[in-house]
Amino acid sequence: MAGNSEYAIEMLNITKRFPGIIANDNVTVQLKKGEIHALLGENGAGKSTLMSVLFGLYQAEEGIIKKDGVEVKINNPNDANDLGIGMVHQHFKLVQCFSVLDNIILGDETTKHGILQKDEARKKVMALSDKYGLKVDPDAKIEDITVGMQQRTEILKMLYRDNEILIFDEPTAVLTPAEIDELMEIMKNLAKEGKSILFISHKLAEIMAVADRCSVLRRGKYIGTVNIADTNQDELSRMMVGRDVQLVATKEDKEPGKVILHVENMTVPSKLHHNNAVKNVSFDVREGEIVCIAGIDGNGQTELVYGLSGLENCTSGKITLSGKDITHASIRERSTSGMSHIPEDRHKHGLVMDYSLAYNLVLQRYFEPEFSTKAGFLKKGAINSYADKLIEQYDIRSSQGAATIARSMSGGNQQKAIIAREIDKNPDLLIAVQPTRGLDVGAIEYIHKQLIAQRDAGHAVLLVSLELEEVMSISDRILVMYEGELVGEFNPKTTTPEELGLYMAGAKRKEIGA
Amino acid sequence: MGKKSSEGFLSKPAVQSTLAALLCIVIGLLVGYVALLIINPAGATEAIITILKNYFTYPTKAAAMKYLGNTLVKAAPLLMCALSIQFCYQAGLFNIGAAGQYVAGAGAALFCALQLKMPWIICLLAALIAGGIFGIIVGLLKSYLNVNEVISGIMLNWIGLYTVNMLLSGVKETASPYTVQVASVNKGAILPSLGMEKLFSNNKYVTIAIPLAILIAILLKVILSMTVFGYEIKATGIAKDAAKYSGMKEKRNVIITLFIGGALAGLGAAFLFLTGYEQWSVTQSSVPGMGFNGIAATFLGGLDPIGTIFASYFIQHITSGGSYLDKNIYPSQISDFISAIIIYLCGFVLFFKIQLNGWLRARDERAKQPPIVQSKKEEGGNK
Numbered sequence: 092m093a094g095n096s097e098y099a100i101e102m103l104n105i106t107k108r109f110p111g112i113i114a115n116d117n118v119t120v121q122l123k124k125g126e127i128h129a130l131l132g133e134n135g136a137g138k139s140t141l142m143s144v145l146f147g148l149y150q151a152e153e154g155i156i157k158k159d160g161v162e163v164k165i166n167n168p169n170d171a172n173d174l175g176i177g178m179v180h181q182h183f184k185l186v187q188c189f190s191v192l193d194n195i196i197l198g199d200e201t202t203k204h205g206i207l208q209k210d211e212a213r214k215k216v217m218a219l220s221d222k223y224g225l226k227v228d229p230d231a232k233i234e235d236i237t238v239g240m241q242q243r244t245e246i247l248k249m250l251y252r253d254n255e256i257l258i259f260d261e262p263t264a265v266l267t268p269a270e271i272d273e274l275m276e277i278m279k280n281l282a283k284e285g286k287s288i289l290f291i292s293h294k295l296a297e298i299m300a301v302a303d304r305c306s307v308l309r310r311g312k313y314i315g316t317v318n319i320a321d322t323n324q325d326e327l328s329r330m331m332v333g334r335d336v337q338l339v340a341t342k343e344d345k346e347p348g349k350v351i352l353h354v355e356n357m358t359v360p361s362k363l364h365h366n367n368a369v370k371n372v373s374f375d376v377r378e379g380e381i382v383c384i385a386g387i388d389g390n391g392q393t394e395l396v397y398g399l400s401g402l403e404n405c406t407s408g409k410i411t412l413s414g415k416d417i418t419h420a421s422i423r424e425r426s427t428s429g430m431s432h433i434p435e436d437r438h439k440h441g442l443v444m445d446y447s448l449a450y451n452l453v454l455q456r457y458f459e460p461e462f463s464t465k466a467g468f469l470k471k472g473a474i475n476s477y478a479d480k481l482i483e484q485y486d487i488r489s490s491q492g493a494a495t496i497a498r499s500m501s502g503g504n505q506q507k508a509i510i511a512r513e514i515d516k517n518p519d520l521l522i523a524v525q526p527t528r529g530l531d532v533g534a535i536e537y538i539h540k541q542l543i544a545q546r547d548a549g550h551a552v553l554l555v556s557l558e559l560e561e562v563m564s565i566s567d568r569i570l571v572m573y574e575g576e577l578v579g580e581f582n583p584k585t586t587t588p589e590e591l592g593l594y595m596a597g598a599k600r601k602e603i604g605a
Numbered sequence: 606m607g608k609k610s611s612e613g614f615l616s617k618p619a620v621q622s623t624l625a626a627l628l629c630i631v632i633g634l635l636v637g638y639v640a641l642l643i644i645n646p647a648g649a650t651e652a653i654i655t656i657l658k659n660y661f662t663y664p665t666k667a668a669a670m671k672y673l674g675n676t677l678v679k680a681a682p683l684l685m686c687a688l689s690i691q692f693c694y695q696a697g698l699f700n701i702g703a704a705g706q707y708v709a710g711a712g713a714a715l716f717c718a719l720q721l722k723m724p725w726i727i728c729l730l731a732a733l734i735a736g737g738i739f740g741i742i743v744g745l746l747k748s749y750l751n752v753n754e755v756i757s758g759i760m761l762n763w764i765g766l767y768t769v770n771m772l773l774s775g776v777k778e779t780a781s782p783y784t785v786q787v788a789s790v791n792k793g794a795i796l797p798s799l800g801m802e803k804l805f806s807n808n809k810y811v812t813i814a815i816p817l818a819i820l821i822a823i824l825l826k827v828i829l830s831m832t833v834f835g836y837e838i839k840a841t842g843i844a845k846d847a848a849k850y851s852g853m854k855e856k857r858n859v860i861i862t863l864f865i866g867g868a869l870a871g872l873g874a875a876f877l878f879l880t881g882y883e884q885w886s887v888t889q890s891s892v893p894g895m896g897f898n899g900i901a902a903t904f905l906g907g908l909d910p911i912g913t914i915f916a917s918y919f920i921q922h923i924t925s926g927g928s929y930l931d932k933n934i935y936p937s938q939i940s941d942f943i944s945a946i947i948i949y950l951c952g953f954v955l956f957f958k959i960q961l962n963g964w965l966r967a968r969d970e971r972a973k974q975p976p977i978v979q980s981k982k983e984e985g986g987n988k
Contacts, residue, residue, distance in 0.1 A: 402850065423852030440850040445843045454851045463833045
């Protein structure tokens with residue numbers, strides 16, 4: 092009787108409370124055998140908590156978990172492992188200096204008299220690799236291989252342990268479009284072979300493309316489960332956010348004004364190799380326009396922004412901001428001259444994670460007379476009331492208001508805090524690098540509105556994005572970057588994602604004038 | 606209501622640090638007691654009491670006060686070294702070079718006092734600058750060449766030691782390896798006492814060094830928690846990249862931090878040697894332990910300047926207490942042993958806090974669940 096259940100795993104009426112918040116409120120998710128079941132929800136909706144309960148990291152106060160129809164207790168991750176539950180984490184858990192094979196067998200090594208038996212393991216790994224189309228080089232070191240291959244290593248790790256229930260935690264956040272397609276294929280293959288997959292995501296298109304069913308959480312509550320065949324993106328996003336969301340940003344036509352940022356023949360060296368990451372790049376950004384740098388990750392966009400913001404020195408070229416030469420200016424000077432920068436890595440650069448929200452909100456302004464006395468003392472009262480103002484105005488949600496430690500906030504609200512801080516400086520130029528990365532639909536909509544509002548207020552906006560959809564929907568002008576060079580300039584109204592794709596992949600290029 | 610405030614009380618970081626430190630001390634003393642039992646069970650209880658009593662072993666109040674004075678005299682430099690390590694730790698730097706900065710300070714202070722016959726204020730400044738320069742060297746190496754501050758600090762400790770030994774050979778007593786008595790050569794170099802010695806039964810070693818060290822601790826607390834400089838230092842320490850992103854000069858901050866750290870340790874040395882309490886031995890071949898003991902004091906003090914005042918006193922208290930043990934039975938190092946156990950347990954402070962917070966949270970959760978409706982009613986009533 093036990094083995095005949097239709098479901099591989101059932102989480103029934105799970106309730107998990109944290110101080111001041113109910114992270115999961117009577118949530119039920121039933122994973123059928125051999126299906127791909129998406130778990131959809133905004134940041135902070137309770138997806139991670141639910142998976143932590145399934146993985147034995149947290150104990151639910153109420154509710155039960157059943158495997159094959161039989162109630163089970165999962166007290167720690169080892170229990171989960173014994174039940175055949177495996178997880179690919181959003182941030183991979185791999186040993187960088189070990190080979191792919193070593194990483195796969197790590198913790199589950201076959202030994203004979205204490206000596207590793209790698210040949211057997213290799214055979215098993217290669218067989219799995221062939222069976223599911225998971226191409227890996229077993230002898231390559233993790234630090235040398237692409238993110239996509241690292242992810243395949245993680246998947247092989249689960250398969251090597253004969254896990255039947257596979258959890259993918261936002262697996263596409265780190266992948267390029269081509270790698271995403273590949274992953275979708277792999278997931279379908281796995282399901283076909285009888286594996287049951289829980290796919291955590293907030294990307295609607297991917298869920299539509301790959302999942303059989305989808306369960307939606309919103310603010311800890313279970314909203315419902317729908318068959319993907321019977322639904323559409325609009326319905327899903329409504330379930331997730333609780334209201335209608337504009338998936339495509341709208342903006343009025345606007346004639347750009349005078350040049351704010353002028354870049355001439357800029358060259359920036361690379362930290363990774365001896366070549367230049369940015370080669371002889373020239374472009375302008377004007378008042379009232381959003382210029383977007385499109386391209387596949389790792390084509391010099393990061394270094395371009397480092398060069399502009401002063402985090403890295405350019406070896407040649409000239410940068411002018413509102414008519415002022417800032418080529419050799421310090422980071423602080425650039426900031427006070429009217430440049431705001433929403434950084435690519437919000438944890439590393441954007442926030443001092445162990446500082447309070449209030450302290451983070453003045454990170455670019457704490458030295459101004461408004462927030463510090465001449466004698467060098469911080470005006471805590473002024474800092475707190477300014478923080479309260481921004482929290483209110485930009486709807487930054489946190490458990491303890493201005494005193495909340497940044498680390499404890501959700502990703503979306505951390506990003507909102509950075510955006511509030513950078514926009515409230517009233518900059519002439521706003522540089523935003525992948526501002527919506529890893530965020531949910533509601534937060535993306537919000538951020539797009541803020542960027543467009545900056546443009547409409549007559550400020551210049553430089554957006555660096557890897558998401559073609561975003562590039563097409565909010566930019567006024569698109570520059571494509573390939574191997575450190577700008578290889579084409581496009582008007583989003585007259586170009587297509589396919590055309591951009593050709594330039595992004597280096598298949599075509601044209602000369603552009605600064 | 607009373608229960609609620611006690612919950613709030615327990616979840617305060619300062620209270621938690623204090624509790625954790627006290628727990629470390631208790632466990633450290635217990636382990637020390639066990640060690641005494643192993644060495645000689647008969648006198649162990651008496652010995653541990655002797656260590657704890659320190660100057661209270663003297664029957665008269667006057668004598669006890671006098672020797673309390675001695676403990677304080679040695680606690681002041683220890684506190685300074687602890688503050689040096691702590692200040693750098695806030696900026697993410699482990700200033701193990703405090704020991705060498707202390708040595709440099711000692712060398713500069715004694716050289717100015719004995720060779721150059723300078724007044725005490727100049728000697729203090731010289732110690733401050735010498736320690737600061739030792740700090741700056743580490744800072745420059747760290748900022749511009751990314752040399753680990755622990756490595757360069759330890760190397761400088763030895764360079765400092767032998768340089769100072771050479772420097773002070775000219776002012777040593779002819780018959781011994783010790784430097785000449787400051788009081789006998791240059792009275793003006795002895796730190797003023799402002800009459801404080803009277804409180805301590807005319808203990809001539811009690812000087813302004815003691816209140817100064819405490820004032821400096823309070824000053825550092827103010828700098829770290831209330832000033833722009835403290836904001837930058839801590840940001841640099843917690844998140845170097847974010848500090849750079851926001852335009853802080855993180856390299857400059859590292860150098861300044863290590864200068865201040867070095868200056869504090871250097872001053873600490875002057876606070877001891879300019880009282881005349883100790884003389885420098887120019888043949889010593891190990892770096893004085895003061896800088897290293899500072900590590901213990903700063904961690905036991907929960908990495909807080911105010912907590913460190915008490916921690917420094919405590920460590921010095923048991924160290925001085927250890928000297929009253931019967932040397933025929935017990936090595937006086939037993940106090941060092943106990944301090945070492947306590948340092949080891951300092952890692953436990955963090956563990957203790959996590960456990961305590963987990964326990965508090967679990968209790969909150971249990972307490973909250975049934976009366977959720979009730980608490981809502983209360984809120985409604987208030988409105």
